[in-house]
Amino acid sequence: MNQYLAKSSGQTIAEHTQDLLANFQLLKEIYPSIRVNWDLLYLACCYHDLGKMNLAFQNKLLPNGKRDPKEIPHGLLSTAFIPVKSLKKIYSKVELRVLAHAVAFHHVRNFSTISEEDLEEQVGKMKIEAENFSCDFIEEIQVKILSKKYVTFENCIYGEVNQEEADSYLMVKGLLNRIDYAASGGIVVEQPNDFLLADMNQLLEKWQTRTEAKWNELQLFMLEHQNENVVVVAQTGEGKTEAGLLWLGNNKGFFTLPLRTAINAIYTRLKEEVFTENFTQKIGLLHSETYGQYLAMEGNSNETEEYYTRTKQMTLPLTICTIDQLFDLVFRYDGFEAKLATLLSN
Template sequence: MFEKLLAKSATKTSAAQTIIEHTNHLINRWETFREIYPNALSKKDWDILLQAVKYHDLGKANTKFQNKVRTMEEHIVDLFPEIDEIPHNYLSCAFMPIKNLITQYGKEDAKILILAVYYHHERAEQNMYESGDEIEKDLQKYVPLLNGDFNIREEPKFDYRKFTDRKFLRNREHLYRFVRIKGLLNKLDYAASGNYEVEIPLDDLPQKMETYFSDKNRTRNKLQDYLYARQQDNHVVIASTGIGKTEAALWWLGDDKGIFTLPLKVSINAIYDRLINEIGCNKQNTGLLHSDMHAEYVKRVDEQDLDLITITHAKNLSMPLTVTTIDQIIDFVGLYPGFEMKLATLAYSKIIIDEIQMYSARLAAFIVLGLKYITDIGGKFLIMTATLPPLFIEALKRLEVPFEKREDPFLKFNGNNQPIQRHFMQIVEKDLTLEEILKHPMEQKVLIIVNTVTKAQQLYKEFEETGIKASLLHSRFISKHRQEKEDAILALGNKDCLKTGIWITTQLVEASVDIDFDILFTELSEASGLFQRMGRIYRTRDYVKNIPNIYVFTGDPLPSGIANNKKSVVDFTIFSKSKEVLLQYNNQLMDEKIKMEIVEQVYSREALGAECEYIQTFDETLAWYEDLLPYQEENKPTLRDIQNQLVIPYGVYRENEFEIENIKNELSKRLAWQTKINLLIELQKFTVPIATWAYDNARKRKNGEVTSTIRVDRYTEYPVVTYQYTEEFGLIFANDVDAFFQ
């Protein structure tokens, strides 16, 4: 017989770990977790969670598992070789003193505890009851080795089938109790197994905010005071661009765990840098989480090794403050097996959603339903936006999501205590062309925003042909060039920069990018997106001239930049209604309140009608997931509307072939994880994302072909495609359908 029962086998870098050692690691993290967030659970649920910790791995005390984690020399004779191995989480319940637990906690709470242990790993269930007698005899042998450390029953039994039926969780109150226990058990278990902290201690954000405001000689404005005084409420806040919404959100967070979401990675990186460099947040306490997070962390390590523990903490939402994309956290609404850890974390968190109107109809429906779950289970939320379609408010109210919304929006005021007027808008019912742009002075900071990459490239070429210097930014540049361009537009757009220049862009600069240009020429997409684009012009300045600084090109009759395909617009119904309403405000100064009124007029159900594709998708998604039963879906829902493939353009490959092949060869070697990540980041500098339909066309030799593939491992590869690419224009291919907003 074994003298010790193992939970984990030895590796090259760590010794074998016994069941009691592993359990104690979880208990230590349970204690630390409770110290940091004592209100995350009730006193009773903290105790139930502790019991789940103590019982969760006892099922590893069986011959098949013990032989699996030991060397051949340490194996014990298996008396039941004909029986398949049973997952240990199912066997753990056989050791649990069920009658005592029912006496101590009551039948309902005991059932939640047993369910949490039984399902703490999601595996295919097996009918162990058919061979229950044999397995009970095997487990019985290990009772003496467990008795000294655990409170178990003397005879393991398979008598808990009625306690493991997940139909019990169709009751929402039962589900939320289970999610807290099972989700936090997983959080503790993964942290102990991965040797990282389950939660990082709070960073005293309120004191950092006090110091930041004091150093800047600032006092809280009305919005910031409003949220500071109401930190325990959920809020929907409509406020002017440039009013200080980010600082207001941080005042609202106080000393609670926060998750700050934004729609675009470039704005997420900018907010993260502000938190570190201006607010004074600690890098070890502030998470950056999105699909390119490794590359962004590498840029910020000051020649030091990549801190893998920091990245692990960010990925597992273990930081007191994390800045992230919404798709990283909101997929739990699918209630798929394993969703519990994410929702359990959000149960004691505050989530900030910036510019909710930027999201697609499907993702917006996910967010609304996600806020229902988050508030039901105990979390808080703050929606901040300059414009809010009434559709969202209507949905939140119908789902009975509690929130506060002040009747009047928060407006930015000038030195005379009047609402700041930053924009004089002219509607032009023509296509946006170079000829139209050049009717106006170019010796200023000029921003041109169009709806497709192809249109942006076309305009750039025309500027080039006239000899007027302009810069181009869109999503189809390789990572290396795109980063250089993003840095350049941020530098010119800095309010203290006195230089002039012309930038042609797409949606990339539409939201939460802190740039301040003098004049905007833009194609109309829809009203809400237009106002986001306007927010990059005269961001914090009063506009006192009597000529437009915003020129909106609608096209006639189809949208500007669209030859003959209505589907290339985000929603033709919304475009048409936006154009109709905006024309009523042509050739006049627009304050923020007027913009908010326009949004109310455009985005109501009555205005858009039942045929609106956006409303149909929003309603259908909400209805499907609202009625979804727990564990009905097998997999996480896909939240990204356009799926991309990273590729290396053939011209980029030929120009950098030696470096790319050298990286590829290095990656084929056995490397330290830090080294591999750094090499991958270097390789990704040569990649560009394209829509999967475009990649499929290349594979079929339509408009290009795949010449070879740079394979990194069985999960990662970068096809080399013959789509034309230049550093000035980016990736070029003719068929731009489905490429709107890139």
């Protein structure tokens, strides 16, 4: 048997993992300079859901299946598949701790009620199931409880003094979450920005059919200083929006304003004047009433649902948003790593 399920939809663990690996490759191709350990992220994608092989999880996905109160979260069980003995010949203890923690805690679950005996029992049963599992992304399946020097029932990465380890964990775990969410939602983890400067030039050409338009001093300055941090103060009507987009160029960006009404107006203007083709692949609107705004503008359809999902998962090249949609991460809520890793990637 190799049909162990990952989703109630009938998607198998192997199929879901292949979707993750496809998104991993896409992310790496679009943003190869992200400061993440790509090897650890790849391994985390491979191992993150193998713990779903356990029978309690599989039975839960059956028609009329029920949750076993003794079920151990699959993230923790998945760490038993990490072949530390062979990997420690390549990776340091710190790197293996990052990998193990990213897999164990990729979903926030409470491990405090789990006993060592329960874990040993469940891993023992899962070892039997693993004998029937094979896949293209792992050469040899091994099942063994990891030593506590790699992972425990408590996520202690942030509580220790090794900042390098914490930073690496944040990026691996955050990008694993993004890739996993994308695969689960049936969307790509990133849409490439290979259009913005061309669209801006088309906008200028359209203006030039009516007047002798050209980029002003501010806009040219921003265009020429794309690789620098810039603070600009300018009056209303000076073309700050266009200047900001020229500074962004063909990169991923977030355009923030404090008021929803202002954001709605900027979004509407840009999608109608600048991104006139395939705007749902280019620009998104993100604030507390995004879904209602999309329904009002686009109607209720599968396309609207997918567009909303892409927006919430920050896969689009340009997001027009209120600042609270980005910087709520300062409160370090459960799962904040995905958003922070996105911002640190650009």
